[in-house]
Amino acid sequence: MKIMGYRRSNGDVGIRNHIAVIPASVCASVVAERIADQVEGAIALPNQHGCAQIKPDLDVTARTLAGLGKNGNVAGVLVIGLGCESLQVDWLAEEIASTGKPVEALVIQKCGGTLKTQEAGLRLARIMAQKVSIYEKEEISPESIILGLECGGSDATSGLAANPVHGYVSDKLVALGGTSILSETTELIGAEHVLVRRAVSDEVGEKLLKIVSDCEKRANSMGVDLRGSQPTPGNIEGGLTTIEEKSLGCIYKGGTSPLQGVLEYGERPSGKGFYVMDTPGQDIESITGMVAGGAQIVIFTTGRGTPTGSPLAPVIKITGNPRTYQLMEENIDINGGTIITGTETMPEVGERMIQEIAAVCRGRLTKAEALKHREFGIYKLTSTF
Amino acid sequence: MGESVRNALVMKSSDNVGTIIRDLNQGEEACFEVEGKVETMSLKNSIPFGHKFALVNIPTGENIIKYGEIIGRATSDIPAGAHVHVHNVESLRGRGDLEVKS
Numbered sequence: 353m354k355i356m357g358y359r360r361s362n363g364d365v366g367i368r369n370h371i372a373v374i375p376a377s378v379c380a381s382v383v384a385e386r387i388a389d390q391v392e393g394a395i396a397l398p399n400q401h402g403c404a405q406i407k408p409d410l411d412v413t414a415r416t417l418a419g420l421g422k423n424g425n426v427a428g429v430l431v432i433g434l435g436c437e438s439l440q441v442d443w444l445a446e447e448i449a450s451t452g453k454p455v456e457a458l459v460i461q462k463c464g465g466t467l468k469t470q471e472a473g474l475r476l477a478r479i480m481a482q483k484v485s486i487y488e489k490e491e492i493s494p495e496s497i498i499l500g501l502e503c504g505g506s507d508a509t510s511g512l513a514a515n516p517v518h519g520y521v522s523d524k525l526v527a528l529g530g531t532s533i534l535s536e537t538t539e540l541i542g543a544e545h546v547l548v549r550r551a552v553s554d555e556v557g558e559k560l561l562k563i564v565s566d567c568e569k570r571a572n573s574m575g576v577d578l579r580g581s582q583p584t585p586g587n588i589e590g591g592l593t594t595i596e597e598k599s600l601g602c603i604y605k606g607g608t609s610p611l612q613g614v615l616e617y618g619e620r621p622s623g624k625g626f627y628v629m630d631t632p633g634q635d636i637e638s639i640t641g642m643v644a645g646g647a648q649i650v651i652f653t654t655g656r657g658t659p660t661g662s663p664l665a666p667v668i669k670i671t672g673n674p675r676t677y678q679l680m681e682e683n684i685d686i687n688g689g690t691i692i693t694g695t696e697t698m699p700e701v702g703e704r705m706i707q708e709i710a711a712v713c714r715g716r717l718t719k720a721e722a723l724k725h726r727e728f729g730i731y732k733l734t735s736t737f
Numbered sequence: 738m739g740e741s742v743r744n745a746l747v748m749k750s751s752d753n754v755g756t757i758i759r760d761l762n763q764g765e766e767a768c769f770e771v772e773g774k775v776e777t778m779s780l781k782n783s784i785p786f787g788h789k790f791a792l793v794n795i796p797t798g799e800n801i802i803k804y805g806e807i808i809g810r811a812t813s814d815i816p817a818g819a820h821v822h823v824h825n826v827e828s829l830r831g832r833g834d835l836e837v838k839s
Binding site: 511571573590596601692 | 756785786787789801804807808826827831832834
């Protein structure tokens, strides 16, 4: 598996060369977006967080935004803050700068408002865009890759065909020394007893069971049947009856490799191999968490069809539903419906996915990238205060 | 067996439901393999692509098994060949509604 990537000064690897314009809070989001709009290769991460959040939530936001800035796909970062928000700009900029990549920061209340911040930001981002434009890709080891495993808009074919393809790819990458992350804790409810058998230690197994139990308790505290939220109405129309059925299909994405650890939302794996990250089942927030944890590429199964991408990491879509591929080919990169129709085997489609991953690492745009699908959302536990 | 005949999947031999992979009408036969052995079953309902049918008679309260694991519980008697879905299966997990009542 020949993979091309950018080697960063701290040894991390990226397969894209973005400049991230990161607002430290909702109040700086518009300014960040306007700067990114006008600079080649710049992408803003507008968000609703960073202020008036209670500490556990603020910690999630801080870890996530810092992790996104540190992601190997990011060549340089411009942090924009309002100035009075809880998530302080200096901390965020310094945290990201620990990677050795160029980082600049501006504070709207110090610059003197929107226009002055935009002008200063545009100048800094323009200089950065030129600086990173000369970086070149080189052949890198699969050991440097962190692969995010996502599913969304699932139907019965997800568990029967497309998710097993993810599992096949995950196992191959792990065998080559790389890392994969399975997320979406809600979609482990009813399947945790299967996954826990693969934990490398009792401690890892207990942590897995705890995140699932905590997730179910949070849902139950609302006093309603989870069904209708999970599985969603679309999942149900696609033939999935209960969360247990959805979950048992979902965990096929994780293949058969030993479970090395259980990560907090946005936490980077400390070693190589297969990990679980504690994220919600909501696709956008789940992908954000994995990319903040270092994933440079995400593979995404969808039975019903979904267009979503990510601002910083290429997202490769596959469906196990032949009708969905016909209907939404403009959004879906790989047709795994051939497994259901019997014209291809699961490993054959798995090998096609591996080839596609290598091509996307070389620079080929995914359909989500080509259509600028940059859906972005950060998980939060509770309301703002 | 020709691939064109296969219109349903059974994941594990211990499963009591199969999955239809072509829209099938009431009275049509689901054709599937269990451990390499081809079996058929006449369907008691029309069942859309991706939905499940009962492989055996499943009485009220019995577990529904797919992937060799429990995916829920029958809320009514389900005859072999009938559609198995939210109308006759409840989830055992994420049931905040039951916690409040108890």
